[in-house]
Amino acid sequence: MAARKRASANTSSEPQPKENARPKSQEQASTDSPIAPPKLGVILKLTLFFSLPYFYLLFRHYEIEQEIRRSILINAGLSLAGFFITVKMIPVASRYVLRRNLFGYDINKKGTPQGTIKVPESLGIVVGIVFLVVAILFQYFNFTADSNWLVEYNAALASICFMLLLGFVDDVLDVPWRVKLLLPSFAALPLLMAYAGHTTIIIPKPLVPYVGLDILDLGWIYKLYMGLLAVFCTNSINIHAGLNGLEVGQTIVISSAILIHNIMQIGASSDSEHKQAHAFSIYLVQPLLATSLALFSYNWYPSSVFVGDTYTYFAGMTMAVIGILGHFSETLLIFFAPQVLNFLLSLPQLAGIVPCPRHRLPRFDPQTGLLTGTNDGTLVNFFLRQLGRLSEKSLCIYLLVFQAIACFFCFVLRYFLAGWYK
Ligand code: UD1
Ligand code: MG
Numbered sequence: 001m002a003a004r005k006r007a008s009a010n011t012s013s014e015p016q017p018k019e020n021a022r023p024k025s026q027e028q029a030s031t032d033s034p035i036a037p038p039k040l041g042v043i044l045k046l047t048l049f050f051s052l053p054y055f056y057l058l059f060r061h062y063e064i065e066q067e068i069r070r071s072i073l074i075n076a077g078l079s080l081a082g083f084f085i086t087v088k089m090i091p092v093a094s095r096y097v098l099r100r101n102l103f104g105y106d107i108n109k110k111g112t113p114q115g116t117i118k119v120p121e122s123l124g125i126v127v128g129i130v131f132l133v134v135a136i137l138f139q140y141f142n143f144t145a146d147s148n149w150l151v152e153y154n155a156a157l158a159s160i161c162f163m164l165l166l167g168f169v170d171d172v173l174d175v176p177w178r179v180k181l182l183l184p185s186f187a188a189l190p191l192l193m194a195y196a197g198h199t200t201i202i203i204p205k206p207l208v209p210y211v212g213l214d215i216l217d218l219g220w221i222y223k224l225y226m227g228l229l230a231v232f233c234t235n236s237i238n239i240h241a242g243l244n245g246l247e248v249g250q251t252i253v254i255s256s257a258i259l260i261h262n263i264m265q266i267g268a269s270s271d272s273e274h275k276q277a278h279a280f281s282i283y284l285v286q287p288l289l290a291t292s293l294a295l296f297s298y299n300w301y302p303s304s305v306f307v308g309d310t311y312t313y314f315a316g317m318t319m320a321v322i323g324i325l326g327h328f329s330e331t332l333l334i335f336f337a338p339q340v341l342n343f344l345l346s347l348p349q350l351a352g353i354v355p356c357p358r359h360r361l362p363r364f365d366p367q368t369g370l371l372t373g374t375n376d377g378t379l380v381n382f383f384l385r386q387l388g389r390l391s392e393k394s395l396c397i398y399l400l401v402f403q404a405i406a407c408f409f410c411f412v413l414r415y416f417l418a419g420w421y422k
């Protein structure tokens with residue numbers, strides 16, 4: 001992470017022994033300044049927007065078994081508690097990370113007074129810890145589980161926890177990006193090793209005459225695919241970043257779409273195993289959404305905290321395991337359409353064909369406060385080149401709306417392809 005490097009380079013060139021550290025009172029005076037309060041109004045509006053269709057589907061539209069509904073509601077209650085704990089803990093953790101010089105400067109405010117403020121980094125660590133506590137405790141209340149599922153559920157939590165650790169390691173140690181790219185494949189191992197679910201894919205109906213099969217068992221190739229999915233989801237969130245609120249915002253939009261997709265699948269299916277798979281996805285996505293909303297209240301423009309690679313990796317891995325355990329990774333990839341696009345635009349720079357600066361961000365004009373697109377291959381720059389100069393906040397809103405459109409398109413596509421495809 002560049003910011004920490006810069007930060008430590010500014011303070012001292014050599015590691016300081018503990019005895020030489022500044023006196024505690026002086027240190028606290030410089031870091032105790034509280035961060036701006038959470039923007040709870042934004043969160044309330046967002047929550048209403050996404051939760052109304054969700055609760056309508058859960059309570060009114062579909063006849064969902066009492067047992068599953070009860071587990072979903074208990075999980076929602078725990079997630080709500082997780083939201084408030086995360087909101088409370090972020091300012092506390094911010095003081096601690098600042099004390100350890102884990103901060104960044106807001107690049108898109110460079111040249112203005114806001115650009116000189118030390119913004120605490122890696123606050124994804126709070127989200128990750130609260131998420132894990134909620135997800136672990138929830139097992140006690142899940143009345144529909146069979147033990148096979150719990151093995152995979154715990155393996156999924158182990159993968160998420162491992163990813164959180166490696167993300168934090170990246171934030172603190174600033175590993176080279178080629179290593180960074182590989183970290184998620186290690187973190188995915190617990191789930192890949194414990195996965196006992198099917199390794200088959202359903203051949204789309206129109207292709208059946210050509211393939212000669214309607215179900216194809218991929219065996220170990222399926223596990224390889226799961227590993228690659230984890231690598232893609234984590235890195236694609238991490239490189240679609242650099243604007244206040246974008247990292248968390250995209251996660252919130254995708255998680256909401258996952259939630260609605262799951263409830264639709266549970267409501268429309270009569271197969272109990274299929275329902276279980278989607279219920280388990282819900283038990284992981286609700287806490288992810290709740291804790292991410294809490295982080296968003298501090299990270300939305302103007303950011304008073306940064307999320308760090310700790311968060312981008314954690315969120316990407318959580319969504320990947322949710323897609324794997326719920327058996328809807330192809331739908332997940334359509335929800336990730338903007339990230340796929342960003343990844344394709346990034347390829348020449350990531351592959352080293354075109355020079356790649358440390359942060360591939362737009363140019364900020366401190367006079368007007370507007371961003372101009374550069375030639376760096378990112379969706380952020382592509383949007384700016386198409387739409388003209390924009391403020392950071394408007395650009396982020398455009399990108400999040402685009403994300404929501406991609407998710408909506410996925411639902412429309414599924415609706416039209418249902419019956420034809422499977
Ligand atoms: C970086 C780049 C990405 C590039 C990738 C290749 C960013 C954010 N990420 O990710 O474009 O393709 O390497 O491996 O540019 N920041 C802001 N405003 C924000 C969010 C972040 O100014 O809203 C800045 C802060 O200085 C913060 C830093 O970005 O400290 C975080 O960067 P980091 O997440 O460490 O970058 P990478 O993940 O390495
Ligand atoms: Mg990052």
